Amino acid sequence: NAGVTQTPKFRILKIGQSMTLQCTQDMNHNYMYWYRQDPGMGLKLIYYSVGAGITDKGEVPNGYNVSRSTTEDFPLRLELAAPSQTSVYFCASSYSGTGDEQYFGPGTRLTVT
């Protein structure tokens, strides 16, 4: 099992550009999550999904969109990049809800200039 994989590892965007952060898990997990981690801060939940076709907003969803067409994939879309979106983005997955370990991907470091 590769676990949770993310691409790209690093990316530099100009203000106003768009991009998609890819996340794939091969553990047949139902729940998937996107977090952002800013320096000196904990992780903030952006969006989450409890299964294919079902997504919902977390704490900081503004400026992002997600989709979940398959169990394995949960891409995060940035439409109009802003400097405030400079962060490290982590995707995570768990088999079910409360009490199940969330497994994290390696992260994507995004800089918007």
Place this chain on the structure above:
Amino acid sequence: GENVEQHPSTLSVQEGDSAVIKCTYSDSASNYFPWYKQELGKRPQLIIDIRSNVGEKKDQRIAVTLNKTAKHFSLHITETQPEDSAVYFCAASYNDYKLSFGAGTTVTVRA
């Protein structure tokens, strides 16, 4: 949502000593409290967790305690080793499966 506060933000200990990190949470309905360790440039990894029906849990040199009345929980690391140097995050679940994280504690173990 849930608000989790974590203290201290940095902690330096001598190798072999103990380290204690404390977290408080605001939502009395929270019922799952995991701790994650994140080494520099790496992904967070679960090291121990506790559920609200348990007061204490131990795994080798790591232990977690939970006080539901006071709404706080703590991580205890005994006999610290250089490989324990990392950032540690506490978290609390809210609305079933969403986690709210503390800001993290950078632990440095001095040889």
